[in-house]
Amino acid sequence: MTQSAETRNSCPDGDNDGNPDSNGGNEGTSDGSDGTSDGTSDGGSGISISEEENCNMPCTHPSHVPHTDPCQHPTCETTVVINIKSSQKVEKHMRNPCIDDLPEVCYTVEGDLCPDGCNVDGTCIVEEEEENDTIGVIPIDLHLVLPINTLLAPDFLTEDQIAWIFSSIENIAFAELALEILENGGEVDFDDVVIFQESFIDSDVECNHKNMLDEGEDTLYSKMFDTFNSSIEDVLVYRLANNPNNVNDLGFTIGDNNNNDLDYYTISITNNAVISSNLAQKVTLIHELIHAFLFDILHEAVVINFDQNGEPFLNPNHICGEIDYGGVNLTTISTAERYEALLCAMNQNGLLNGQNWSHEIFNNFTFDTSTYQEAIADFIFTTHDWDSEPAILVAQLQAELGANWKQKASEIISWSGLNNTLEFQNYLMENNYLNPEGTPNVLFNSLLSSLITIGNHDCIN
DSSP: EEEEEEESOOOOOTTOOOSHHHHHHHSSSSOSSTTTTTBSSTOOOOOOEEEEEOOOOOOOOOOOOOTSSOOOSSOOOEEEEEEOOSOOEEEEEOOEEEEEEOOOOOOOOSSOOTTTBBBBSBBBBOEEEOOOOOEETTOOHHHHHHHHHHHHHTSOHHHHHHHHHOOOOOHHHHHHHHHHHHHHOOOTTTTTTTTEOTTTSSSHHHHHHOOOOOOOTTTTHHHHHHHTTTTTSEEEEEEEETTEEEEEESSSEEOOOOOOEEEEEEEEOHHHTTOOOOOHHHHHHHHHHHHHHHHHHHHHHSSEETTTTSSSEOOOEEEEETTTTTOGGGGGGGGHHHHHHHHHHHHHHHOOGGGHHHHGGSSOSSSSSSSSHHHHHHHHHHHSGGGOOHHHHHHHHHHHHHGGGGHHHHHHHHHHTTSOOOOHHHHHTTTTBBBBTTSOOOOHHHHHHHHHHHHHOOOOO
């Protein structure tokens, strides 16, 4: 760290105010008490001081005539450069050279010699302490902090955020990724540890995301979202991207198989959802956020891991074992253990439907009085702006579903993405939406299609 200050050679009359640590008048000149003028270190303090004098300053004498008379009383400028090289605490005090006749000896109130010199009134000089810009063993890299602050301006990184960034190599990697995202037009929330890629910014999908958060902290979407922004070890990423493995997807979520301290969960909303209604976008966002939430707690419990594409798979070494999970008291175990118990109980009872296990969880009671599918339906029913829907859609829903059309429509669209689960088949059967061959009938498909395609597409936040 290098500090520079400049002084005037002449001491102004009447400026001897008795302050040996001057910050005004003469700005920070040094009498060498913290180092020698030849730049050597005093007592291993790691501080070196050098001075340069410039006497070619403009003449300020009252009788001087510019450009004609030579200056008989030049004003000289001295530049003092202080280099602090220690990685530990360094002590620094700057004494005013304009103060004369300082006592050579002075004592503390305990009767000991003052170790750092005397003030003019005979008291001890009190040194100021300064910390180097170092957090733990990782020094702060201004080449990373400054560009981020430039892109975040006027909302600069706080001291706590900077301390978190440089507390681990993984956090620095997050900050480097965040810088790349910011440079490409995206947004990063360093408090919530959430990344919004450029494709997501200013889209209708982002608008619906914000509207659902605005519904309140106790709603389903906010609760799921808060499980990430309350933790500094899980990074949530939002983006618009299509699924190369399923062209019909409205959205998909992948995890991170890098085994770092930070776990990344990326929610991708496809173009199929982008061109769909607000209802479809909301359900897709909730659906994928629940996936990220479940992936996170199951991964922390080592119940699942992720392949090279970020797709989750069950860890056979941590599933079930010899415990009868069907008899586990869910009220006595942690959230992660509850889901582990749920998966194992489903596995032991033959209810895990192949690769669709992550969707089967949506339809099973865990520790609430409703399944996640029911929670999605209830959230849509109670928070959606039904008055914004076009008259043609409202007329169709009222004609087919009757007076409770809003609630029944919420149930129908809540099954979006869950059509391959066992519970979906039960729902179709119970509501007369099931064909003899086990597929949704024309009425169900017509209602779901209208909710997705005819529903209001204009999002306002």
